[in-house]
Amino acid sequence: MNEKSQERDVYVAIADPTRRKLxxxxxxxxxxxxxxxTTQFQMGRTAVSKHLAILKEVGLVADRKVGRETRxxxxxDPLREIQDWVTFYEKFWNDKVALLKKLLMED
Amino acid sequence: xxxxxxxFQFTSSINKVWESLTDSEVLAKWMWKNDFKPxxxxxxxxxxxxxxxxxxxxxxxxxxxxxxxxxxxxxxxxSEIHTVTWTFTKSEDGGTHLHLDQTGISDNPGAxxxxxxxxxxxxxxxxxxxxxx
Numbered sequence: 001m002n003e004k005s006q007e008r009d010v011y012v013a014i015a016d017p018t019r020r021k022l023x024x025x026x027x028x029x030x031x032x033x034x035x036x037x038t039t040q041f042q043m044g045r046t047a048v049s050k051h052l053a054i055l056k057e058v059g060l061v062a063d064r065k066v067g068r069e070t071r072x073x074x075x076x077d078p079l080r081e082i083q084d085w086v087t088f089y090e091k092f093w094n095d096k097v098a099l100l101k102k103l104l105m106e107d
Numbered sequence: 108x109x110x111x112x113x114x115f116q117f118t119s120s121i122n123k124v125w126e127s128l129t130d131s132e133v134l135a136k137w138m139w140k141n142d143f144k145p146x147x148x149x150x151x152x153x154x155x156x157x158x159x160x161x162x163x164x165x166x167x168x169x170x171x172x173x174x175x176x177x178x179x180x181x182x183x184x185x186s187e188i189h190t191v192t193w194t195f196t197k198s199e200d201g202g203t204h205l206h207l208d209q210t211g212i213s214d215n216p217g218a219x220x221x222x223x224x225x226x227x228x229x230x231x232x233x234x235x236x237x238x239x240x
Binding site: 085086089090093094096097099100101103104106 | 110111113115117119123124133137138207209212213
């Protein structure tokens with residue numbers, strides 16, 4: 001299993017606690033501007049914006065410009081992939097066995 | 108209920124692959140910390156990093172040990188307990204074919220949500236370690 005070329009996926013996007021918190025905040029509101037999201041975190045606006053960019057990349061959030069501010073909203077559709085547990089375990093074991101193969105120096 | 112069936116091919120010998128899946132110390136290197144023993148009836152735990160949704164513990168019980176051909180155990184948490192069965196077969200080239208059956212995966216395992224995030228998180232960490240991100 002060579003996953004080096006794999007693009008960022010929804011699993012990686014939600015593997016980070018900051019991004020999960022962003023998703024929860026957006027799930028509770030219809031739409032939030034960056035500055036309001038930033039107040040919920042210890043980190044600065046650039047860092048929050050980077051996390052939002054990753055979520056946007058996998059389609060978990062959408063954004064739009066309103067005047068000078070960017071507003072973000074949740075798009076939960078990609079999470080359906082994670083709802084499929086068989087897919088989840090398939091990925092889990094593939095990743096684990098890939099690590100075992102590295103351990104056995106089979107790569 | 109859903110089932111998962113996967114096949115893996117190793118260049119390592121069947122005994123080496125058997126050891127990788129049954130030796131507690133080797134298992135800890137690619138799975139999680141554990142007190143696994145390939146003894147029928149042995150009750151064990153895998154311990155992943157806890158997170159805010161999940162205490163990180165997976166409970167297991169060994170169901171079948173037929174060295175080096177077949178290994179089966181229950182594994183899970185809460186009401187989400189699966190049966191994991193590994194079948195080992197020698198390949199003609201001296202390598203090993205490994206087959207996995209995981210049965211009893213529920214369609215809507217709400218209670219197990221945390222474990223999913225836990226595993227996803229550890230896979231993320233793993234990939235970072237391996238420089239695959």
